[in-house]
Each structure stands twice: as C-alpha cells, then as structure tokens.
Amino acid sequence: MAEFLSLRDAVARYVEDGATLAMEGFTHLIPFAAGHEVIRQRRRDLTLIRMTPDLLYDQMIGAGCAKRLIFSWGGNPGVGSLHRLRDAVEKGYPHPIEIFEHSHAAMACAFEAGAAGLPLAVLRGYVGSDLPKVNPQIRFIECPFSGERLAAVPSVRPDVGIVHAQRADRQGNVLVEGIVGVQKEVVLAAERSIVTVEEIVDDLAAGPNACVIPGWAIDAIVVAERGAYPSYAHGYYPRDNAFYKAWDAIARDRQAFDTWLQDHVFSQGDDA
Template sequence: MSKLIPLSEAISKFMQDGESLYAAGFTHLIPFAAGHEIIRQGKRDLELARATPDLIYDQMVAAGCAKKITFSYMGNPGVGSLRIVRGAIERGEIEWEEYSHFGMISCLQAGAAGLPFMPIMPTGATDLEKANSRIKRVVDPYSGNELIAVPALNPDVAIIHVQRADINGNSHLWGIIGEQKEAAFAAEKVIVTAEEIVDESVIRSDPNRTLIPGFIVDAVCHVPHACHPSYAQGYYDRDNAFYMGWDEISKSQESVQSWLDEWVYGTRDHAEYWEKLGKEKHKNLEVEELLSAPINYGKY
C-alpha cells in the first residue's frame, strides 16, 4: 500500500505535541518545508534534536514550538550565532543538552542499534562533561581504560529529505551525507520528503544509493524545493543571501514575527512559499547538470 501523502497530513498524523523530533540533513537536504509545516500547525512543547540546528530550529524556537533543544554545533553557518536559540537558552526559556559532533552521532548510533549508550574515546572537550550530566565516564572491561559514554537518542519522529523516493518510502540521497540513516533507524516514526517521486524500478536500479529503506518509513511526501534556503545536491543551490539576511531579521522579535507571518503563516504550503520567492530567485538557485559516470551492476 502506498505511503505517499501530503506533507500537511504527515505532520498532523505523525507529529504530536510534546514529542521529540530529529530533522536530519547536513549542509544540504535540511527539511525546512517540514519545519515550516510544524510551525503552521502550531505544534508545541517539542524536544528538538539536531547535530547542527541551522536556521530551521531558530525559526521553530521563534514560533514557540520547542521546550528543549539537543545539539552539537549551533550557529548560522558562515555568518554567526543562532540569535533566537541562543537567546532562549540564555534566558532559561528552553532546556538544552550539548554534545560534540561525534558524541551526537554516537547517541544516534546507539539508538539505531538498540543499545542504551555508546562508548567513545575520551576527548579534550571536558567542559562538555561539566555542562551535560548525561555524559558519563565508564571503564573498558577489556583494557581497564576510561571511556566516555553517551546515551542513546531515540526520537519520536525523524524527518528526512531525499532527492528521490518511491511511493513505499525507499529513498535515494547523494552529495554530502550526514546522519540521515542513523536518525531514521533510531526514530520511532519516519517522515520522508522528496524532490521527486519515482517508480520503484528507478530505486532498484541503484541499490547502493538507497540509504533509507521503505520498511522503516511511515510517510513519504512529494515536496520539491523543500530544503530552501538550504540546498539539494543536483536540484538547486544554497541561498546564501537568505542566511546573511536572517542574521539581520533575527535581531528583533518584531522582524522575526513579521517574517513568520509573511512566509510561513501567510503561505498555504511549501509550494506557495516557493512560488512567492519569485522567478528571479528560482533562476539564481538553478544548477547545471553534472552527471556521474554510469555503473554496471550486471545481472541481479
């Protein structure tokens, strides 16, 4: 049976108030469209987890969706701080939990493997241990050496954006690969958004690119341009001007609210949001075709 449904329905059905969310993607394939839909639907008291919160969580915190954020690096990439998330943490308005990049991914790996924690080698980041009581010291039973242990992360919902998927959720992604696979296998529910919905034969033609198998996916949604202002390798470029502009917008609550009113609450869905950006912006974000070399998989 097809798992293909509209994004609004997927968020309404599979994302509930008070749940934990991991919106995956590293540098590109960041699921902004899903984040905006969560804002539109007024979801509240969410625990947001993400290795690099990016602007997607700045916007969700600004909209009042979050009660906690778990992260490693936090910032507006290449620009500066995430003003809204940082301000909310400093004022004590939301809870927070911080790890190193490797520590955060290790939390997901433990969750995906069904383990209660993941041991990692000690690092120089001892201040993180002081700030995060969930990071523990354990003894390697084989060598007697001291190790770091980080707890399993099992989000209620993982949202993964991919370049293409079939109607059952079997998904191809390429370019810079982040923690999408680990987040999907660690989560209780998985929502996939895709640039294209393709026939199953397309997915089967390149099995090594299927990082998200359909059997762990609850819903798949056709959402072209879902990553803006992030990018999707091979489909459209990163909107660097937006990232620069957000730094200015996020300086005041009034300008942030004005942006949310116009671009999120004021648009029916992501298709309308993309259309509102205009043809000139669309043209600026176009990418040229650059195909990989063909692969002969032989008989299967």
C-alpha cells in the first residue's frame, strides 16, 4: 500500500547502487525531479530502462549513475543527439556504458509482459532490421501453433519503477491524464515503485483519456510540484522548449555540463 514520503526518503529507501531502474513518462510527465534526486544521492552502477530516453537520462548518464542502458531511440526531441550519452558510449566518459537498443514496439511489449509477470514478450517485429545482430536480447522463436517465426525479448521487470503523475488521492491512488504511456505497466512490473505527483487531492476527478494506478500497486508517493519540468504536465504547466534547445550546448561540453549539474541539481536538494 502506498506510503507518503519525501523525495529524499523515497529514493534513499528504494533506489540502491546496482539497481535496475525504469523511469517513464511519454512526452510529458517525465520524472525529472526524481532523477535529479538519484543524481544527488550519487547512485552508481544503475541499469537504466526507458522508451525514448531524452534529457533526463542524458543527465543521469553524464553524472555517472549508469552502467547500462536498455532503450528505444535516444535523443533530444526536435534538437539532436544526447551528448552525455554519446560521450559515454564513444569515449567512455565519465565511464563506459553498455547499451541494448530495441524498437519502440518491443519496449512497449516488454513492459506489458513485465506487468503481467511473464519472462518474455513476443511480437512480430525486427524483420529486415540489423538490431538483432548487435543486441543479444533479441531472439527469434517459432510459434508452437502456427510455426510462424516471431521475435522475443526479455520482459522489463525492474527493481524500481519511477513515474510522475498529476495527482494522488489520500488513499494513495494516482491519476495519469493526457498522453498515457507505459506508466501503469512500469508500476505493475517493478518490484518497488515510486510515484511523484503535482498534488494530493480528495477526489481524483478522472476524465477521458486517463488512467488510475491503484494505491496497492505503489510503494511510495511523493509530492513534487513541477516534478516533470522541463517536460510538461498536462493541465499544470507547459514544456520548456527553450531549455531543450539550450541543453544541446550545455551537454556538448563536459565543463559546461558539470557546472550546470552543480548549479541546478546538487544545489537544489529536497528539503521536504
């Protein structure tokens, strides 16, 4: 059953060095505040999992948190490359990182399989793709009923899943509105889960195109206002497009990145 904690306490309790960590939110509701707390607590040797890793994982990789990345497409949306990720892959800075690249469809299926407690996901995919040549997590199996050749990937069952959402009620149920990605699947697939929210309310007032994650599936709920910034939270604040553009120059230069990290992450601790 969900427990209400501070961000500092939730990360300290559930995110350990060497953990497998999935942090999701598609286009909006990206859990930046939680990721910054992981950086502040100097977690190391993490396996990071995410569909379309963007600035958040670029920051965590640049801060030295990750040893492995399981993902589908990595970039700064509408801008270009993730330069801290590229520096780690191409030059081993701040240390080498192992990568396992999948298609979007495979990642979505892997999250669904993890949520269902299954060991693998099966899909029609990777036909004509070179990814199976470089990713040993992609295998092919024969359907026992039709004989069809299908792709198989390991399910995503992380040690910890972290998502951001608009609000939680006082019983610990969480509302996700707007573009709904795989937040529900992350929480259900993870051994432990942390959900950051904009606010606590008496009534979730769920509308169309919304998902309610039940409190029994969540370990910790944290109030983190603007916890998705610089991405957006539907109904609360817009995306800071200027920051995404500015990130390209910040992330290209190691010293500029280290300065940004000190000024905007390490000096902004959670005092809740």
